[in-house]
Amino acid sequence: MINLELELQLGHSENSAKALWEVPPHLTYFQGHFPEQPVLPAVGIIDVTMEVLKKHIGKNVELSEIEYAKFMKPVTPLMTVQIYAQLNSDKSWNFLWKCNGELLVKLDLLVTSNIES
Numbered sequence: 823m824i825n826l827e828l829e830l831q832l833g834h835s836e837n838s839a840k841a842l843w844e845v846p847p848h849l850t851y852f853q854g855h856f857p858e859q860p861v862l863p864a865v866g867i868i869d870v871t872m873e874v875l876k877k878h879i880g881k882n883v884e885l886s887e888i889e890y891a892k893f894m895k896p897v898t899p900l901m902t903v904q905i906y907a908q909l910n911s912d913k914s915w916n917f918l919w920k921c922n923g924e925l926l927v928k929l930d931l932l933v934t935s936n937i938e939s
Contacts (some may be wrong), residue, residue: 832922839906841878846902847900867893883933
């Protein structure tokens with residue numbers, strides 16, 4: 823996981839969260855994707871998503887399975903994204919990444935939490 827400055831807005835319930843994140847242009851992910859036109863790769867999106875969940879739950883979480891992943895639009899430096907998390911009845915988490923009302927990313931992830939964290 824990576825340490826990110828995220829504005830986490832709790833208050834919906836323990837089963838949902840919203841984070842606001844301005845994508846910093848200095849992330850190492852951008853060095854290889856792509857120097858002339860930087861795009862946050864899927865691994866970076868998943869890392870950030872897991873960090874949101876870790877902050878929401880308050881303990882370490884590990885990715886068990888990616889049930890669904892759809893990347894509709896690129897995530898670029900200085901973009902301000904809203905990341906919505908929702909716990910499903912099957913204990914998987916649904917994540918939506920949006921910017922200015924447009925859906926960028928949809929993920930369904932199975933995770934396990936580490937109680938000792």
